[in-house]
Amino acid sequence: MLDPTVDSAYPDYLRCLDDADEHGAIDVALALLDAGVPADRVLLGLVAPAQAQVGEWWARNEWSVAQEHAATHVSERVVAAVAATVRPRPSRERVVVACLDGEWHALPARLVAEVLRLDGWDVTFLGASVPSPHLVSYLHRHDPRAVLLACALPMRLPHAFRAIEACRRTDVPVVVGGRGFGSDGRWARKLGVAWAADARAASTLLAAPSLDVATADSLVDDTEYAGLVAARVELIDLALERLDLGRYSPAQIDATVADLGYIVDSLAAAVYVDDASLFGEFVSWMSTVLASRRVPLHTVGLTFDVMADRLRDFPRARGFLQVAALPLAA
Known part of the structure; x- marks a missing residue:
């Protein structure tokens, strides 16, 4: 309130x-x-x-x-x-707050760290984009009550899971937060990791007698995910060949390449957790961003068609692309 x-x-x-x-x-x-x-x-x-x-x-x-x-x-x-x-002076155990490697949106995690500090926790804030090996080494050295990992982008979920598993091998409990795990934490549950909706929820979770959580939901066989990652550059090149870039400035071409990379990465993450809504939410957000910049959305649909044609042997990825393309065609 x-x-x-x-x-x-x-x-x-x-x-x-x-x-x-x-x-x-x-x-x-x-x-x-x-x-x-x-x-x-x-x-x-x-x-x-x-x-x-x-x-x-x-x-x-x-x-x-x-x-x-x-x-x-x-x-x-x-x-x-x-x-x-x-x-306030710390009256509770030490906790570590960090952003996952490649995660540069540090302010939300900083807010969580400061609220936890106000609630009496002895907080170490490691900041943005902490490489997993360095984070693991830090946890081994200081053995905190828990490590809280922030992720703002769902496309980073496969990387997040690898970092979570690395932290778990230190026997330090892991709590995650941020939009990257879904507004309701559904992708955190998919990965079998404790999720906090906000800083206050994180403090309550940390104060619980046990931070044990259920094992990860059955993730799909990552063969299709690995294939998508391997085909990333090819998919981007195929899409670029179909787009009319003759009037694009160098800056616009760079932005287009970046956007195509985000499409492939979000599609791969959706396949990784076997959830079409992840890709659908990304496409909805991207459409808003592109439309506000007067980028014709039919070019996005064209990109999806090109990628879907290449991904005939990737049933989940192809299905996700086809479903997401329907509102763009409309």
Whole structure:
């Protein structure tokens, strides 16, 4: 439930993000603390939803990447200012919070780390994109109560599972969070790992007597997934051959190659967890992003047709592509 005081401060905070006004944003947050608003409500009721709004503005092409980066930096500074103002001494065990290798969206994990710290946990925050071997070495050395891993992109799920399994071999319990595991945590359950919807849920989970979870749901045979990974470059090249890139600038061509890579990676992740909704949700999001940038969506459908033709021996991947192409054709 929103705090009325936080709710009233929210528009001012958004204006500070829009202006990249670091000092103004910090003033808004610290004023809430001075008014008696708990620090966790400032972080979760002000900073977190504002950052989500920033992401929506970028997706709708209302903000540039530069604006989004500037706003993220401001929010990071706000989190640091709140953390410096409210510094409780740890009364609970050590936990480690980290982003998976290749995961650069560190602010949500930082928010979780700070809320856990406010709740008495002795938190070590390792930041963005922590290579699994380094993370495992750290866990061996410090033997924390648990390690919390963040993943924002479902296309990273196969990499996430390998990191989870590596951490489990240290006998340190693993908790995961972030949009990458599904809004309801369904892909975390598929991987057989404890999932927390938010920072408060993570704290409750950590305080439970046991963090043991069920083994992973039966993942499909990864032969098709491995084949998709092996065919990644070929699929991108085939799609590029069918697209009319004559009028594209070098920057537009680079962006197209990146988008095609995201399509293949998301398709592979959907095959990995055997869930068509993963690819469907990605296509819906991508369509919104591309449409806001006036990219004709029929080109996406054409790309799907090309890939589906190549993937005749990949029944799940081909089926996922065909289902996702239907609304694009409409």
